[in-house]
Amino acid sequence: MARPAGGRTLTRAAVVDAAAALVDERGPEGLTLAELAKRLGVRSPSLYNHVDGLEGLVRELRLRALSDLQQELARAAVGRSGRDALAALCRVYRAFVLEHPGLYGLTVRSTEVEDAEVRQAGAGVVEVVLAVLRGYGLEGDDAVHATRLLRSTLHGFAVLEATGGFGLELPVEESFELAVELLHLSLVTLAERAGGRARAGGR
Amino acid sequence: MARPAGGRTLTRAAVVDAAAALVDERGPEGLTLAELAKRLGVRSPSLYNHVDGLEGLVRELRLRALSDLQQELARAAVGRSGRDALAALCRVYRAFVLEHPGLYGLTVRSTEVEDAEVRQAGAGVVEVVLAVLRGYGLEGDDAVHATRLLRSTLHGFAVLEATGGFGLELPVEESFELAVELLHLSLVTLAERAGGRARAGGR
DNA sequence: TGACAGGACTAAGGTCATTAGATTATAAAC
């Protein structure tokens, strides 16, 4: 049988779906074309008809992760502003990483080559964060600084939690809510300062 | 030649040294026993005399990374307190990750198995952070929450920066200094609240 | 001087990614 009889053939989306499930289940090490093919009931060379090798597959997963994350963040932020928006954004971010640790982990891998599409997908996520910060009255350089801080905290917290980095008995939930509150405070402070500078004549 | 003539033989430390250099240079993907052996002028099976396979080597590197990081953090924090200590700690943390991205990256890998030694090495790092927080008057649960926040921010910032996650022209340096300042502010706020709760009778 | 232990080697097996070439089912064209 050189081609399946049932009329049904594999599709790129199906491959990426299965790969996403696999990497979340087994981690980055467990993401192999061999195992993926086995799950799809196919031989590994067949995957090359739908995906450009392992590297291409990872790229595909990265794009999907960023796109999904952006979508969820946007849905959480819409209709809210200020502290509400921040809290919703943070919680969704954390939940995403905890639910899709493997997929999210691929996001970070150093982009050796300049990949415009991946970069743009990343920019989409940043855009949502920026929108929330606009609710604090932050613009320009301050907004960029704040975005970096926010992303750093969220990324760091979620990754450390997902990899078991918080080894204590104290509930992680509380730590997270406190972190969000302190972030809110920081953003308010930053916005006030920026406002002060503006009123003083932009110096 | 089944054994080198010069009387000089390989040592575990030499293997780990070379591995650390390799992973910083080529990233986690580039860390292979084959390449490592080549650099050490030896065949790959010979490495098994000094290290327990690739997995054992990674474990060794993880221990070294945590130990080195703890040492550098401790040296930075000693003799300082409060904001000075915090700033020094943060800068050293960031510098460490930027100088040893590959080595540091191994630190995070999910510890599937409960490895007491690795966990203890991680606890050593946490200890230094806790010591700095004590300078803010933070103790108990609050100190743990604060440690989590601090580690999250530092980890997130450094990793995002090291992997090229901050793709803009705005200087990362400024963002970092601002983040440290806002962290300081958050810690002060948290300490004040804790003090207030204590004076109110522990409620 | 002779045994022994440490450390390097060769040989070999297994997993994986990847390429090349053969085969066939579906779909389009006639």
Add this chain to the structure above:
DNA sequence: GTTTATAATCTAATGACCTTAGTCCTGTCA
């Protein structure tokens, strides 16, 4: 309805890598 083309699958084969088993040499110690 038959023919042709395309697309997707397969088998076979190569090369990188990790790992184990077993051999051999060198330095040390009794």
